[in-house]
Amino acid sequence: DIQMTQSPSSLSASVGDRVTITCQASQDISNYLNWYQQKPGKAPKLLIYDASNLETGVPSRFSGSGSGTDFTFTISSLQPEDIATYYCQQYDNLLIFTFGPGTKVDIK
């Protein structure tokens, strides 16, 4: 099974800061990597699909990059409404999914 790791597990940043989260797969997953945002008490929301594609309606301050085993998720200018936990998720050709452990983002 493919394992996903994320770092950091939590971070605290100021409004306007650039925030970067990394996700690493235990083996090559090409670009089969998605990013989700989950606010407390709410269902997750898809932000980025296939490593770098912005889902329709998602603000352009969110971006993703990477391929193979190493991926990066960036918020270019942190806003108060971005307080949430962010998860990466990989999928394979059989649609077996694995979520990363999550990164909790707070305002400093």
Added chain:
Amino acid sequence: QVQLVQSGAEVKKPGASVKVSCKASGYTFTSYGISWVRQAPGQGLEWMGWISAYNGNTNYAQKLQGRVTMTTDTSTSTAYMELRSLRSDDTAVYYCARVGHGTCDYWGQGTLVTVSS
């Protein structure tokens, strides 16, 4: 607009079974799959499995094999997830999500399942 509406909260005793429903609207049900994802209190997201609404093919997470069954009713555009032999560590919010091209692009509101004696 795409909507997934799940059934209400459940309280079950250890050893019992639970069946959660997920009614889809706003899209052609058989053109997408449905994944089930759960989240224990204070924990991360755990993928449980996937079912094709087109042909009923399934893939389950290895740790749940033998305890979980996912089905669909195309006449009502509803997906179901049944989990058997419930244990206390099955207490979680259970989500259904529409699956398109490897993404969970629309999610239900979640169903809390509490397992307690």
